Amino acid sequence: MNKWAIGIIFTVILLALAIYGLYEMKDVDFDDFEKTYEIVNKWTLPNELEEISAIAWLGNNKIACVQDEDGIIYTYDLNSAKIIAQTEFYGEGDYEGMTLLNNEFYITESDGQLYRIATLDSATYKPEVIETDFDYTNDIEGLTSLAPGKLLFSVKGKNFADEEDNYKGLYEYDIQSRKLDSTPKIKITLTIEDFEKISGAPGKELSPSDIAVHPTTGNLYILDGEHPKLIIIDTSGKLLKYHLLDPEEFFLPEGICFTPNGRMFISNEGKGGDPNILEVKLLK
Template sequence: MNKWAIGIIALTLILAGVVYAIYESNDYDFEDSTKSYEILNKWELPEELDEVSGMQWIGDEKIACVQDEDGIIFIYDLSTSKIIKQYKFANSGDYEALTSLNNELWVAESNGKLFNIKSLEGVEENSEVIELEFEYRNNIEGLAANTNGELWLSVKERNLDNSSGYKGIYSFNPLTNKLNKEPVLKISYDDPKFDVLKTDNPRKLIRPSDITFSPLNDDLYVLDAEFQKVLIVDRKGQINNLHLLDPAEFAQPEGICFSPSGRLFIANESLGGPANIIEVKIN
């Protein structure tokens, strides 16, 4: 066996170990009997989207995607399983979320910058940049537009005022460019729906990797990549449902979005295999 073959085998074993370690790090035991979703479709993404971090349905079987490092919006066609367009909106950064409001795209960078892209047909690197009062320690990872014309943002790490006992979701008004530093919604760590996780460690309860609103009932869907799950939360912050995701199927879920008809999509970064988009039906 040559050195190349040995290297490939070693790398495969390392990646398998990483995925297994993530699975074992959860305090709960995921079993098929607890599965509350069905996988309808799956698309393996090209290398350009290995670090896919946010996505937004834009119609006609097309999903706009961003990835962590490059300031590029990739248009992925589900019907052909190909990237059909790229639009550079900014230089390299740490881009974590993508949404659409009034036919304009918005991208969130983890440090608190918002990028407003008026049109993908316009001049590249022509986006409007808005700097919010966030810090790296807050770490924005979720962005979603609601029916009231607001953008809601989730923080993966600390709340804006460093308060404890809940995970805060914040609102931004794009008409006034004002961020409401008081949470528009609080997800309490004491919510009984968290009991299934068998832990009171806030880091394991919820660290949002993305958020989106259901077009069917306007509930907020909160995705967690580190301890794989989806929370369905009402406008008072109460968890209506908590759906555990199998780490073997969702190695690192970083992006979530709906189609207008209610189709639900979750994107996984590359970890032990190609990055992917999975269409899910939650029971």
């Protein structure tokens, strides 16, 4: 048997194991009576947003959406439940995080490369491309801002310039100086006791798929797509709340955003169901 055949067989086996593990995790017996949230509204998204990876609130019941393969920002109208505009800013890529800062859009790929888009007023826009010191091993999926002129990245993979693996780092990037602080702005260190605060928590891992700042409390809301849950921490990294998300409703949660008055929206990729945006109200 040649090396190519062995490689193909090995890849197929790994894929099968990954899929099996995913579905085993989704089969967790989730008790509806223990839900700590309510789904207030649901919008089923069109095929263009099958792999929706990030969302941002635009106002006037409109949400900006990015999907991870194409460099396009889609404007989705919640009232009409339709895409009403789109702006192409780049070609194929791996677009994972998006936030608004100083009325400009910042979008990150999984390797930390940034795209700065000033307006959605045209069908195409040539962005400023900004290199950071991240790479694919960091696997960046979340992007937000805690301070003026500063972006905050969450890593799903390894921490930046640090081999410790007992926490997930949130790293700050200064827009003006074009510098990434290699020391985490916030360390998320979750103990077994943290996860046991809610019984039956599926998985003790934390794989941040997006991050957002609550507009009134300033607390950080961190979404986990691989093990569907939402954790809330303060700016010191202390765990405040922990919400399990029903895998039947949140098959692959990848994006989160808030309105100025605190309405929360979570987007789900279409793997295992239709892509959607859910308006979620936390009950505790």
